[in-house]
Amino acid sequence: MKRPLCVASGLFAAAVFFLLQFLPAEEFSTPTDRESITVNGIISGKEERISPLSGDKQLILYLKTANDRKILLYLDDMRYRLPMDCYLKVRGKVRNFTESRNPGEFDSRNYYRILKTEYSLTDVEILGIGGREDYFSEGLYQAKIYFEHVLDGILSDEDAGVMKAILLGDKSGLSDDIKEDFKRNGIIHIMAVSGLHISIIGMTLYKLMRKLGARIIVAAAVSTAIMYSYGVMCGMSTSAFRAIVMFAVNLGADIIGRSYDMLSALSLSGVLILVSEPLYIKHSGFLMSFGAVLAIGYVLPAMPVVVREGRLKLISVSLSIMLVTLPVSMSFYYTYPVYSIVLNIFILPLMSMLMLLGIMSIALGSLFLSAGAVTGLGCHFIIRWFLICCNVGKALPSNTWYAGHADVWQVVIYLMLLGFFVFLGGRTVRIRLCTGKDKEHRKRILDYIRYFLLLTGLIVLCIRIRPELRITALDVGQGVILLTGTIQ
Numbered sequence: 001m002k003r004p005l006c007v008a009s010g011l012f013a014a015a016v017f018f019l020l021q022f023l024p025a026e027e028f029s030t031p032t033d034r035e036s037i038t039v040n041g042i043i044s045g046k047e048e049r050i051s052p053l054s055g056d057k058q059l060i061l062y063l064k065t066a067n068d069r070k071i072l073l074y075l076d077d078m079r080y081r082l083p084m085d086c087y088l089k090v091r092g093k094v095r096n097f098t099e100s101r102n103p104g105e106f107d108s109r110n111y112y113r114i115l116k117t118e119y120s121l122t123d124v125e126i127l128g129i130g131g132r133e134d135y136f137s138e139g140l141y142q143a144k145i146y147f148e149h150v151l152d153g154i155l156s157d158e159d160a161g162v163m164k165a166i167l168l169g170d171k172s173g174l175s176d177d178i179k180e181d182f183k184r185n186g187i188i189h190i191m192a193v194s195g196l197h198i199s200i201i202g203m204t205l206y207k208l209m210r211k212l213g214a215r216i217i218v219a220a221a222v223s224t225a226i227m228y229s230y231g232v233m234c235g236m237s238t239s240a241f242r243a244i245v246m247f248a249v250n251l252g253a254d255i256i257g258r259s260y261d262m263l264s265a266l267s268l269s270g271v272l273i274l275v276s277e278p279l280y281i282k283h284s285g286f287l288m289s290f291g292a293v294l295a296i297g298y299v300l301p302a303m304p305v306v307v308r309e310g311r312l313k314l315i316s317v318s319l320s321i322m323l324v325t326l327p328v329s330m331s332f333y334y335t336y337p338v339y340s341i342v343l344n345i346f347i348l349p350l351m352s353m354l355m356l357l358g359i360m361s362i363a364l365g366s367l368f369l370s371a372g373a374v375t376g377l378g379c380h381f382i383i384r385w386f387l388i389c390c391n392v393g394k395a396l397p398s399n400t401w402y403a404g405h406a407d408v409w410q411v412v413i414y415l416m417l418l419g420f421f422v423f424l425g426g427r428t429v430r431i432r433l434c435t436g437k438d439k440e441h442r443k444r445i446l447d448y449i450r451y452f453l454l455l456t457g458l459i460v461l462c463i464r465i466r467p468e469l470r471i472t473a474l475d476v477g478q479g480v481i482l483l484t485g486t487i488q
Contacts, residue, residue, distance in 0.1 A: 186340025
């Protein structure tokens with residue numbers, strides 16, 4: 001069997017998904033909303049944000065309690081030194097996370113449940129600080145804050161917010177307009193710390209150490225350790241963890257003299273994430289990140305020659321990713337950016353240059369702010385180009401496809417038919433290698449079957465069966481509910 005790890009991990013993910021459809025999700029025993037309580041725990045994470053209400057700097061803490069769950073603390077008092085892993089006792093008002101009330105609305109309760117976070121506390125008062133700090137985690141956090149200050153000193157607020165998101169995984173400085181533009185045009189993925197970051201930084205470091213004469217095992221160990229530290233500094237999202245595991249497997253294969261298999265490495269990282277938290281199978285970021293790599297590894301090789309090598313080669317990767325991530329967009333966002341496949345052609349090739357200029361800006365800006373500002377001009381022009389592409393995408397007609405919600409059965413049938421499309425694509429390769437007069441005829445028949453299956457899957461995914469009478473209730477807050485109805 002080729003790639004047994006891929007098969008085993010696929011079956012494991014499918015089992016986790018279907019079990020979660022029937023088994024009730026674990027419910028947290030949360031306190032009453034707005035209740036004033038006292039809690040204690042260990043600081044497991046923190047970040048600085050600007051309060052949307054006061055406009056002042058605010059410290060966000062993740063407090064890990066005795067039950068291995070986390071509480072989100074919004075701390076306005078910045079007087080205290082609160083290092084990572086220290087013990088903290090606080091009093092504050094409970095703010096429970098809300099469930100989605102309208103179709104397509106963000107479900108913060110489900111999102112934070114996946115992150116093992118029970119509730120948040122506001123108006124926090126610190127009652128006690130103790131314990132020992134984690135010098136490693138605290139050092140990484142302070143390094144991140146320092147890098148952000150350098151970017152603030154050499155770039156405009158708008159450009160600094162974008163570069164913080166791309167390089168450091170901190171999206172708090174992004175303006176709402178830019179975030180919405182990137183999201184509506186389908187390029188928000190460039191903000192996620194993922195394989196591009198790890199490959200540029202990690203592989204550059206690894207190859208540099210090898211050229212300087214370091215032994216392969218030393219270069220691999222140092223590069224992996226630095227990439228892991230970088231992931232921790234940026235918050236270790238699922239995409240970052242996936243990329244770091246795949247990077248480590250790649251270097252491990254180099255050490256033992258074996259060929260690297262991208263899909264097997266992807267399977268290993270997926271199993272590790274789902275074992276730690278099975279609910280990630282319902283996380284849009286997890287599904288998008290892994291779906292994109294699966295598309296490149298499985299779907300792209302099965303695409304027609306005219307897509308892979310012909311006139312449509314420029315959009316072949318984006319088209320393959322779209323086929324895999326389309327059901328995710330329909331299930332979570334109910335919309336799809338129509339021109340994202342084309343816009344990514346003008347954006348993705350510049351990402352490597354933008355990251356290198358950003359790293360150089362931080363390095364030079366740490367010595368002299370004026371020197372960092374020179375390379376920062378390159379970042380500015382690339383970001384301007386990204387925004388121009390977004391404005392063009394917004395101006396084009398029908399730029400957003402309001403696809404509606406896809407049910408689970410539609411997604412399952414579509415993925416099964418997409419799987420058959422990929423499987424039969426492998427059969428056409430074998431036929432091409434065969435000899436015989438009817439080879440081309442057999443290949444043509446098989447291709448017709450493949451395209452029919454893919455088209456059928458898309459129709460099943462997109463079809464919406466609506467009743468004769470439909471009533472939609474929209475909760476707009478303040479106890480007001482809007483009712484809309486249609487009769488067909």
